[in-house]
Amino acid sequence: MVKTFHHIFYQKKPKNYQNGPVPIYLRITVEGKRAEVSINREVEPGNWISKAGRLKGKSEEVKKFNAHLDALQSKLYDAHQALIRENKPITAETLKNRYIGAGERQRTIIPIFKKHNDEMQALIPQEYAEGTLERFRITLSHLKEFLLWKYKTTDVELRQINHEFVADFDFYIRSERKCANNTAVKYSKYFQKIIRICIANGWIEKDPFVNFKVKLKVVDRAFLSEEELQAIQTKEFTSIRLNQVRDVFLFSCFTGLAYADVLKLSPGHVSTGIDGEKWLFVNRTKTDTPSRVPLLPVALEIIEKYSAYPACINQNKLLPVSSNQKMNAYLKEIADVCNITKELTFHIARHTFATTVTLNNDVPIESVSKMLGHKTIKTTQHYAKLLDKKVSSDMNALRNKFTRKEETADLKTGS
Template identity: 50%
Template sequence: MLEKSFALLYFLKQSKTGGSKKYIYLRITVDGHPVEVSTKKQWWENRWDQENGRVSGTKPDAQELNFFLGTLENKVFQARKKLIEDDELITAEALRDLVTGKDARKMILEVFADHNRQMEALVGKDYADGTLERYITSYEHTKAFIQWQYLADDLYIRKLDHFFIEQYAFWLKTVRNCNHNTTMKYLSNFKKIVLICVKNKWLPGDPFANFKMTKKTVIREPISEWELEAMISKDFENDRLNHVRDIFVFSCYTGLAYADVKKLKRSEIEKGVDGEQWIFTPRQKTDAPCSIPLLPVALQLLGKYAHHPKCVNQDRVLPVLTNQKMNAYLKEIADLCGIKKVLTFHLARHTFATTITLSNGVPIETVSKMLGHSTIKQTQHYAKILHIKISADMASLREKYAVIAPQPAKQYTELQLEPVKQSSPLPKYNYVFVVS
């Protein structure tokens, strides 16, 4: 990609230690942005031609140095030609790196793979297994996109631009059939890799700068009370389904996410301030502490699996399968229980926030604390007030106003709107009650 302006200039710069000689520097300026390159050569100021950027005189040492400066200048032009041939963005940094040999020709997937290797080494310390899995999947998507769009196994980092990001988003939504929010998650993972390149100055700017990373609000309807009861009372012929159902129900009554249920240790079940059994555990995702009083159903499930070999040998409270298997079995459980919702393990956390707690009068501040959230706003994402809760909350208000109503409220069965004839250009409406 051609630049708008390009200039080279040699100049002298005083060394930090002083002395009679000064260092010769080359300034490369592209589109008004300069970088300086040291030639490692020194010369006297009184024998320097600043206008031409060359050494003055015809002595052998002057001729030799001028030849060197000309050769270096020619290398810059060759580097510029190389960038043009490779259809790469021409920047002062790119030219400097090519000339000095510091350009490692960093590749996108190479940097991505290095990032994932470092993340893998930090799993259990700074990152969860699930986080690593998401970045591995994101790497595979990026690799497939580069092959699809550029017919290449990898791409130079300098090829990253706004067009790349737009096409990647298009590919995720069409070829991979990802929904909008999933697409944004993969792009968010990739953006982390891009920012690594920007911070290391392998990339002159952020290609995400003018790309809108927005997420659409998704309303996840939690499991209702009757649906939860249907699951609990159902005796499946397949023991594995009973097993998965139990772990899902445990999460519905504790609000723990999949990763937190899987890592929950026996030592994290202790007596709370009320003398009852509580869960005291940090969230794997954020390390935020969770303090959750155990409800009877959850306690019963803990007792059921207390002597399970996996729980005994691994110091766990429940024998949790992989998230993929859990979700596969949950779909089968939903069908057998007549539940029309798309059942995933994470829906249990929403169910705890809404059906189990808020709908039964537990304050949102308390729910937020049990979920391990740092702000109420996070909890509001999980907690959706059900119609049955709205009905219960409005019942007393309905009774209060029924006393002063002109006729018994139960006699009003319809509410119609009829336009009122008037001179005003804007129609107004009167409420007309139809009494049964």
């Protein structure tokens, strides 16, 4: 049975009271037992209506005072409902404690975010990639800076995080941090994961991300054309390091592997496939999904080239892969030498495999999706949209089909 309660705001005169303002108290009564709490306000006895428990008058100041009492009354009702939801005993004392927040641990967002990141750190590489953790770390750093920028504080209680808070955080990321739309959306989504943890634990009742709408914008991914790819393949460099970077980059162009996946390759990842040819068998670092790629002649030649390379043998590596930062720096130099105006980064190799090497050569999109290790074919379909040449080829085939039909019809009519 749910226990009801009664309450009243009343004046409590101190001992030896003679004159002047009198403090206002809130009295809570449950089954005849009382609990009292001061509201930290005082009024003259002549201005107080005892029966109504409100201040007398119609001035703006009186209206504000009575509105404050209404807000406290609403807070008391919320405390009562919270005890009911949590199936906790309802007495005058427990209701008072819930109303004033006594004994409740006020959780704040920063320690919760840090705990999430620490736990993620402990699960690398079994459950998460280092890059995923780094994105959560950056989000936490942005959140700390946002708190200083907006609230001049280093932390906030969870109850302060509402729709306005997340909208302001998004605005800060875009305006102060100068992040593009897709980057800002991703930071909001990382923050949203932490909020979902709080909701799941019952620390936040209302999701502040409800009605907060942001969308990723489709971005055309750069890739190399056949001519650009050929230019890099045939170019001879005097620098050993440039030759190595070019070879590793080409290997990715003809296998579709991302930098993190190429970095971890060992000779053990190469095995005989279902067709008796050499294949790569590796789980993607980013998603842990399996990627099985039949090795094309260019990729096989590169593997053979470095099979006896001392650094690869000593480290049990398939290829001599430098840091991603160094790779991208050398790729810019390679682009200049090969007269390629696109901003050449290592990830362009993966896009080139998906487009120029496979889809453009009529490899079915289902096969491309499987080799890339995509979880859904929808991700792969974005590459198909980029290929004007493929669209032209498909439409020419359709055009020829209609032409043949018209010619056949003309022959039948004798025209």
